[in-house]
Amino acid sequence: MKKYLILGVAMLGALAANAQQALWGAAPVVSPEIHPDNTVTFRLKAPKADKVQVTGDFLPTQKIKTPFGEFDGPGVADLVHKDGVWEYTTTAPLAPELYSYTFLVDDLKITDPSNVHQLRDVASVTNVFIIGGDYADYFKINDVPHGTVSKVWYNSPSLGMNRRLTVYTPAGYEKGDKRYPVFYLLHGMGGDENAWTELGRAAQVLDNMIAQGKAEPMIVVMTNGNAALQAAPGESSLGFAAPSIQLPKTMEGSFETHFPEVVNFIDKNYRTKASKDSRAIAGLSMGGFHSMHISKEYPDMFDYVGLFSAAIMPDKKVKSPIYDNIEGKLKVQFDKKPALYWIAIGDKDFLYQANTEYRKMLDDKGYKYVYRESPDGHIWKNWRIYLTEFVPMLFKK
């Protein structure tokens, strides 16, 4: 009897103390190391490499040429080699932000083997770290009450499939019988129902803003805006297929048409305030396009509308009743005086001009909206900031 109690104790001790690298594959260097002054050191053990670089959005942008124009892309910095370990420290403290980066080893792009914290954006995986302070403190997991994040499947008769949602319910939802307003939060092209919680830190933003009394406790529903798909890559019956850039059913009306099925599902299965003044919809890029069309198509559904860097540009070749009589439908929507119609865009966004034209049309008609212009382009930095600005305005009527 005694023997089985002590068998292997020495081994377990050794495991816990020494085995991390041997058995669990941890990398032998610390990277990234965030110093007290918010400079950051990146390290990679690669004795046989000829060149190691780091690329990420913490570096000054550089122009990237593509077949359809030049874009601002992440900069590149060289790591210095010493005794098998390559190293680079930022030349200045980094501003508060959630940053992403990868290494380039002899031009091969790799993630940092020392950093298990990664994010997928469409077909690209990068490492991530946070410099706290300012709005970036909303992205942190602080010691505040946490909401629940659920992956929930709903049935869509019109799309003929079960589909996956991410649903955030605020801390305290489980207890009691209180009803909550609902914020529908939509992703961009190539994104999915995971994008806003992973890249957008939506659960952290809501947890922190609710705890600070800056936002109303609310349910947040994050859909999958590609009406051809059930779910995010790796989460559907497509299995571990590569994320597809073939997105046949993203901006052709199906998603917008089916949207009441989502709202009905949420109202049926959650303790919602099922009325227009307790519903908001917003989205980034394609999700802004969807939010515009859904909110005008169902003018009694949403009192709060947010267009974040909205892709206000349907393909005229696409035929859908959703895109018919846009002016007439907008008139109906704005005649009902939405509580908030919020348009935000970066001054370097490739959709800046399209949004300017759209705003001019709204101005010409005398439709009321709130405009927010930020620096930078079509990037998650802006969308996370917009979220922290949009959420406090909701459900305050």
Added chain:
Amino acid sequence: MKKYLILGVAMLGALAANAQQALWGAAPVVSPEIHPDNTVTFRLKAPKADKVQVTGDFLPTQKIKTPFGEFDGPGVADLVHKDGVWEYTTTAPLAPELYSYTFLVDDLKITDPSNVHQLRDVASVTNVFIIGGDYADYFKINDVPHGTVSKVWYNSPSLGMNRRLTVYTPAGYEKGDKRYPVFYLLHGMGGDENAWTELGRAAQVLDNMIAQGKAEPMIVVMTNGNAALQAAPGESSLGFAAPSIQLPKTMEGSFETHFPEVVNFIDKNYRTKASKDSRAIAGLSMGGFHSMHISKEYPDMFDYVGLFSAAIMPDKKVKSPIYDNIEGKLKVQFDKKPALYWIAIGDKDFLYQANTEYRKMLDDKGYKYVYRESPDGHIWKNWRIYLTEFVPMLFKK
């Protein structure tokens, strides 16, 4: 008005068709490619590399020397270089399984840039793919009704913190007022509340087995067994810190002592059948140790107990009332005749001898249990298989 509708259409079209690599960073080769005969080709574009290898559990194991003995580790195969692209095809079709792999580029371990599907196991990130068939079909996401997977926070007064759980509720839970049995499923040392859904495919196993009528619809609760931590790496107020191998509160009684707080939280917040005959507990390695101690400590709580490769080896230097009078408590537990006491281990597991001793003690006392011995060692392959075998036996009394 018309202008804003068509602005940028060409650009969006170009984006959708061509921009994946330029803007979204997809790798330029397909990897892994699973052929119709279940051979698999791995590819890496790395023109400047001198040597590229693939390592993973689909290859024959090789001995890995560590300070505390030799272990079976994943094998290594060389990729062949042609025109900048390295390639390796398995010499034979692979058997059904969820496999993981990484590349070694001039001895630097990297994940496959062409495969966004990755899993973290403690401090190591690997790529993953599934070869279907046999029990591996349970790991796939099939077109069956899907349960909800939630990340839920509960308060632990005894541990003095809010802590994170993964909770699976079966398809149909949201509708109606049916009550469900609960299966508590525990991870191993270095794991966390994400381990069973990510590495263990627990949600897929449950979805598929419930849909096929092989398992009762049940709630599955996956805890974090390190009583010093709130949550998995990246999911607590520690932020994006590296996973720690310092695990001070894993096998010293705190987790076991606090466990009724979890059960009470679940019974209070979910529609459970709150009785012994509707509760199961099982765990792998350290989680098997926890399951053994929790089930004997609270002999009226669990009717179904599963020890998967259990680490039956407390450190005798650790003092906790949990580890006092083990024989007396086991007598109480077995006198109450648990519906199932299931012990499973691989014949190459380093805990094989400890489990043999434990079973001998149970035999000597005349305590009834079911024993399952499998091939292989202390690996997730076994734990996933055990899950598919344990779940159908639950709540059938």
